[in-house]
Amino acid sequence: MAAEGNERIVLIAMDGSEYSDYAFEWFWTHFHKDNDRVILLHVPEYHTVVQSPMVMADVTVITEMMQEEERRIKQFLEGLGQKLKDKKVGGKVKSVGGNPGEVICKVANEEGAHLIVTGTRGMGKLRRTFIGSISDYVIHHSHVPVLVCRHKDHHEQQKH
Amino acid sequence: MATQERVIAIAIDGSDNSRYAFQFYVDNMRAANDKVYLIHAVEVNSIIHSAQFMGTTYAFNKDALGKMFDEEREKIKHRLEDFGKLLKSAGIDGTVKSVNAENPGSGICKAAEEVHASIIVVGTRGLGKLRRTLMGSVSDYILHHAHVPVLVCKNEADEHHSKKK
Numbered sequence: 001m002a003a004e005g006n007e008r009i010v011l012i013a014m015d016g017s018e019y020s021d022y023a024f025e026w027f028w029t030h031f032h033k034d035n036d037r038v039i040l041l042h043v044p045e046y047h048t049v050v051q052s053p054m055v056m057a058d059v060t061v062i063t064e065m066m067q068e069e070e071r072r073i074k075q076f077l078e079g080l081g082q083k084l085k086d087k088k089v090g091g092k093v094k095s096v097g098g099n100p101g102e103v104i105c106k107v108a109n110e111e112g113a114h115l116i117v118t119g120t121r122g123m124g125k126l127r128r129t130f131i132g133s134i135s136d137y138v139i140h141h142s143h144v145p146v147l148v149c150r151h152k153d154h155h156e157q158q159k160h
Numbered sequence: 161m162a163t164q165e166r167v168i169a170i171a172i173d174g175s176d177n178s179r180y181a182f183q184f185y186v187d188n189m190r191a192a193n194d195k196v197y198l199i200h201a202v203e204v205n206s207i208i209h210s211a212q213f214m215g216t217t218y219a220f221n222k223d224a225l226g227k228m229f230d231e232e233r234e235k236i237k238h239r240l241e242d243f244g245k246l247l248k249s250a251g252i253d254g255t256v257k258s259v260n261a262e263n264p265g266s267g268i269c270k271a272a273e274e275v276h277a278s279i280i281v282v283g284t285r286g287l288g289k290l291r292r293t294l295m296g297s298v299s300d301y302i303l304h305h306a307h308v309p310v311l312v313c314k315n316e317a318d319e320h321h322s323k324k325k
Contacts, residue, residue: 008188026309030166030278031189114188131303139303139312145184147279149309 011039011113019119023149038091040080043100101137117147167195169277174239177283181313196254201264265301281311
C-alpha cells in the first residue's frame with residue numbers, strides 16, 4: 001500500500017479518442033500527485049486496416065496502408081510523449097499490439113501499476129452503450145482499481 | 161498541481177469491499193484539502209426480504225415488524241459509528257451521510273451530486289451472498305449513472321477469485 005509520499009504508478013489507456021483525452025486531463029486536474037509515474041499505453045489495432053475492402057486488390061496497397069497506419073501511430077505516440085513532457089511528469093509511452101482489454105491489464109500487471117485510468121468509450125462509431133467494451137473488460141479483469149472517467153457529453157445524453 | 165479542493169464521495173455499505181475502497185482512498189489518493197463524504201445507502205427492501213421476515217408466520221404482525229426495523233436501525237447506527245471511527249483514526253475530517261433509497265445505487269449517485277462530489281469511489285461487491293458476478297449491482301449502477309468519474313476498487317479477495325479462472 002503506497003503511503004501519501006510514495007510513488008504511484010498510473011497506467012492511462014490512450015486510444016486517440018476524445019474520451020481518453022478527457023480521462024487524461026481529468027486525471028491530471030483532479031487526481032495526480034507530484035511523484036506519480038504515468039504510463040501512457042496505446043494499443044494499436046492493425047486489423048482495421050486489413051479489413052477494408054480495397055485490400056483484396058493488391059499486396060502493395062496493403063503495405064502502403066499499413067505504413068500509413070504506422071506513421072499515424074508514430075505521430076500519435078510522439079504526441080503522447082510531448083504531453084508527458086509538457087506536464088513535466090515522469091513516465092513513459094508504450095505501444096503494445098494485441099487485444100486492447102487484455103493488453104491494458106497485462107501491461108498494468110507488468111509495470112506494477114497501482115491504478116488504471118480509462119475513458120468510458122473509445123473510437124467506436126456505434127454509441128449504443130454508456131461504457132465501451134474495452135473499459136468494461138478492464139473493469140472486470142483488472143487486479144487493481146480502475147478510474148473510469150465519464151466524458152462530459154454523457155451528461156447531456158443522460159438528462160432525459 | 162492538484163491543490164484545488166476535491167470533494168470525494170465514497171460509497172459504503174459495511175462490507176469488506178467498501179472498507180477496502182476507503183482504505184485505497186486513504187493510502188493512495190488522499191490530499192490535504194479533500195472533503196470526504198462516506199455515503200451509506202440503506203436498503204429498506206432487504207429487511208422485508210430477509211429470511212427472518214419470510215420465515216415468520218407473523219409476517220404482518222406490527223410488533224414483529226417493528227422489532228426487526230428497530231434491530232436494523234441499531235445495526236445501521238453501529239455501522240455509521242464504525243465509519244465515523246474509521247475517519248477519525250485515518251485523521252480525515254469527513255462526513256458520514258446515510259441515504260434511504262429503494263435502489264442504493266441511485267441513492268448514492270443522488271447524494272454524491274448533492275455534495276458536489278468530483279469523484280465517486282466504490283468497491284466492487286457488497287453484502288450480497290451470491291458471488292456470481294465480479295461486479296455488484298450497486299457498483300454497476302453507479303458506473304452507468306454517475307455524472308462524474310468513478311473509481312472502481314477491486315477487492316484483493318476478488319483478485320484471487322478471478323485468478324482461479
